[in-house]
Amino acid sequence: MSTTGVHPGSALPDSRESNYLTHKSGLGSWMMTLDHKRIGVMYLISILVAFLLGGIFAMLVRTEHLTPKETIMSADTYNQVFTLHGAVMIFLVIIPGIPAAMGNFVLPIMLGAKDVAFPRLNLCSYYLYVVGTVMALASIALGAVDTGWTFYTPYSTTTNTAVIWMVMGAFVLGFSSIFTGLNFIVTIHRLRPPGMTWFRMPLFLWALYATAIIQLLATPVLGITVVLLAVEKAFHIGIFDPQLGGDPVLFQHFFWFYSHPAVYIMILPAMGVISELISVFSHKHIFGYKFIAYSSVAIAILGFLVWGHHMFTSGQSSLANMIFSALTFSVSIPSAIKVFNWLATMFKGSISLETPMCYALSFIFIFGIGGLTGLFLGTLATDIHLHDTYFVVAHFHYVMFGTMIAFVGALHYWWPKMTGRMYSEFWGRIACALIFLGMNITFFTQFVMGSHGMPRRYFNYIEQFASYHQLSTVGAFIQGIGFIVVAIYLAHSLFRGRRAPANPWGGNSLEWHCSSPPPHDNFAVTPTVGDCYDYSGWQYDAQIGGYIPRPVGAEH
Amino acid sequence: MNQHEAHGSEHPSFLAHHFATPRQQFEAGKLGMWLFLSTEILLFSGLFCAYAVYRANHPEIFVYAHHFLDSTLGAINTVVLICSSFTMAWAVRSAQLGQKKRLCVLLAFTILCGFGFMGIKFIEYRHKWHAGLLPGKHYNPQAHEGDHAPVSGHADEAEHQPTTTAARHPVESAAVEPEHQAATTPASTPASSTASEEHTLQVPPTIGPAGLAAPVTTTADVHAEESTDEKVKNVQIFFSIYFAMTGLHGLHVLAGMSVIGWVLWRSMRGEFGPLYYTPVDLAGLYWHLVDLIWIYLFPLLYLIH
């Protein structure tokens, strides 16, 4: 326990002149790079662009709801915009967000490896992401998509819009996701340096490992589902079409076999990030390491058994309803375990509220609501009333937005490492508060109108819900301002930010042992690994504004 | 890793910089391929699921419709794939032992088997195309007379060309028909060419004793085909599943052939030997999986009782 990760000195060379950013220059050196850090950065930029798009669509949706009837767009446009918002946010932002951008950047470093196992596959997966994105977004120009991101048949097979482009985009994006997951699993299995045992891995890696299991096993089913949907739409083969003897409910089974586990593709990496943040900023060893690690894997496995809870009113049999409802509750236990362990980690810690920690605490608050409202929806009797209402919308936004909160938290946490620059703590906290406040105003009102029976995906709504909708829209604008603030001060920090020290937060996982930004091949000397949650080897140095290894023999 | 870096000069050319030993690289590649195979299995699972659901709920469709498939051709294809798997496994052994020439011959033979498989598949698809035994909306058992044969034998193209786009040219197809019959279906007599069958669909008997598949002759009425198909409704579902399953499998065969072709090219350049044969091994794993899936497809689609 008392050994620090790396013996001091060796790991902190000054790499200002030569790091992964300056290693080679020119556009070509980025486009063809095999460096996981550069690929991670390219993913990050693409995902942020997609997030901007998805956010604009969200703002359009909320603005439309300022009045009960048409405000700024027609019903058909509205249907296309909410479809795009959902599809962009899910397929382009949240699913790849933490694993592909953050995971790619830090996973090999945290592990002590020089790269992921298959760098070429990694680059290929990035370009698949780009191609998939282009295909999905091309649908806007080619007639838009108005099916909702769930593509339910027979609506999706009969509507006269560019569904094929969108679903084939999702197919390609699926393979991007599969290759990322495959790379991570192989990297974790085969590239651990000596001393990095399974139970010395940071919990973020456990979370990514569990995520990768889902990516590998669930995503192919989405692939075959969307291919069948595209073939069905183009050639009317009728597997999902009742007029040709098919079964539309079967489509829902296929779709949710992926799309429910996909929820855990989104939330598990977020939980992994939070485990890191809570421990580092409480300056205290994580509590219940093994339980948190196992709970990630448990969520990944159990997440496969609960998809039917999206179909309680669809005509699914009562038998299946019962089984899926019961299994659904089993997922709540590992989630609860994580939350309790985070709290226990904070107990008697030394908690500092730097920006990433503000996001981590917001996550616990928001995920608390998101998780607990899941109980209403897993329960058969109450779900019948709440299904397909704004209650569901609010529930999954509390969970999915929790992921975004964790993503932004992770971005702030690793920003100094990625860019070598510090950002403004003051504006960081202001923006976090704005996003947190706006988020809760937006979605808490939606719980209330949902439980009163306001169905989702409604263009017009009845007068009684007007005040809720308006409040919700105000919240959305507050969030929007929060994100704009983030964009401004992060962009500012790129050019004017203070040089980042190697270890600004006092973390002890391996990425803090190499310089900021990291050198081209991560570690000149393969590190020996200790306990990544033992912070006793570091002390704060006010001069460099970060942590330096505690001199040997010094008391703490 | 440390040790290895001390002797950087010993890093063989095939060893990527982030691996310490060839063994580590080999095992990483192998693990990666196995993981990829698991995604392939899950990809096919959707189709097996659709198959299982419809077969369990409507067995009569499957019993009725499978008579349209030629189980002799299916069996031949099974044998072809098994032989190719054998030569592929043998090729891996040759690579391990550094027998370059034998490796190249075996890989070439494996690709040849792939061509054979696809050729037979093409014949089967063309027959179904002519007989109107197409998925979903295009299922129209009377349309056998005179439709164009698909331009290419690729699985997806045959599946993807709606009948409506094919112009009818009886004269041309009449010239094509007998040739393909004679060449391809020795053991069975698919009902496709004679004019007298305009409104009569004779189900081709499967191989073996007549007792098994007594030819069911149905008089199909243009306006109410369903009522005459011995009350078997939704037969098109079977063909949707058949084309989806064999089509996707065919695509995988093509992909496997391309990969083996690439490996063959590298083998001819002498890149592989006892120290480095990972690509041969991985291509082999992929090819065996394609074989494995066919092992299940064959009895499920062709041999229904």
Add this chain to the structure above:
Amino acid sequence: MNYWLAQTQGDFWLPPQASTVSAEVDWLFYFIYWLSVFFFVLIVGVMMYFIFRYRRQPGRRAEHTSHHNTLLELTWSGIPLLLVGFIFYTGFKSFMHMTVAPADAAEIKVEGQKWSWSFTYPNGYVDKDLHVPVDASIRLLLSSSDVIHSFYVPAFRVKKDAVPGRYNKAWFRATQPGEYLIFCAEYCGTQHSDMISKCVVHPPGEYEKWLQDASDFLSKMPPAEAGEKLYTTRGCRQCHSVDGTAGQGPSFKGIFDHPVALADGSQVVVDENYIRESILEPNKKVVGGYQAIMPTYKGRLKDEEIGAIIEYIKSLK
């Protein structure tokens, strides 16, 4: 339209209770609600307390505490497990009450279509609104003629998808006379949000009267008006517009007495005979540019009804 004409109370979270299962569902809702509030306050309260109590201060370090405690972990896994077990069981029990209709329930067929509902009463009468007597069990047989819709009455806590190609079942027993809104809860396209009908719960004795009156509409209404009613309730509206826009089928506007070109190239003048023929044998003379997809109404529309529809089409100049 007033949302809850019958009963405007309801509380902060839930709409008024107007069916027999409402109270049961609401009880469970509030049970989960207060349980969630308790755990949420506990988690966030503890979190806030820790943030304050253990905030980073000069000279104070994090104290070393144990890194794991299996008993604690099992406790906070076990207690939630018991609680969710109870929630599941209660939820399933209520769900079965909501699913299994009593044997004496009267049956009404519900057909969803883009974008309206039609309700077929036991005597064969079809209406666009749902009328039921108070305190009587009603079983709904739901289906759809195009895409998936979902029948949802918030005040009854009842929701069930109407899926094409099959019948789904739902039932309820209304306890308060009044009018309630029926939403479509499954996204179904352009006018999804306007697919709203009424459920009228009649006080004792009035339902029968209403049904008799309404079923008699052919003789009571002017023919064109009756035709319009049939046009909306019997599925014509899905494909044939009355404003001149082409749908799956030709628009009815201004079609009467005008010649149309058929798919085979010939021409026909739209008169009484052609309309009658098109309703009974729709695919015999299909207007050019449209597909022969209309189902026959032979046996589904009475002669007087066809007459009313013809009158309605005549009126669309």
Add this chain to the structure above:
Amino acid sequence: MSSPAVEHHHSEDQGHVVSLGLLAGVWLALLVLTVVTVGAIYVNLGKLNLWLAMIIATIKALLVAVYFMHLRWDRPFNAYILVGSLIFVLLFIGFVMMDTAAYLPEIDFKDTLHP
């Protein structure tokens, strides 16, 4: 695994070399089993025919996986991946079949009303 240890330190980087005789034996076994599969449909076992075909197919699949795909000499984890993915396939198909079989009456009911 059960493989003879001798084979392993044959060469650190070479992996296991399967003898040609074994490969040919597996090949022959697969061919024989194919004939058995085809032959089995002439025996009328009712529903068991399907299971028989599946059992034979599984034996063939095992032969391919264990010998052609080297699983016998491989790290056990690779075999776990194969088995694990098959378990998920079974879960998927099993749950969906359970549900579709249970709601089948609703579809058939509609069919009888609107043939």
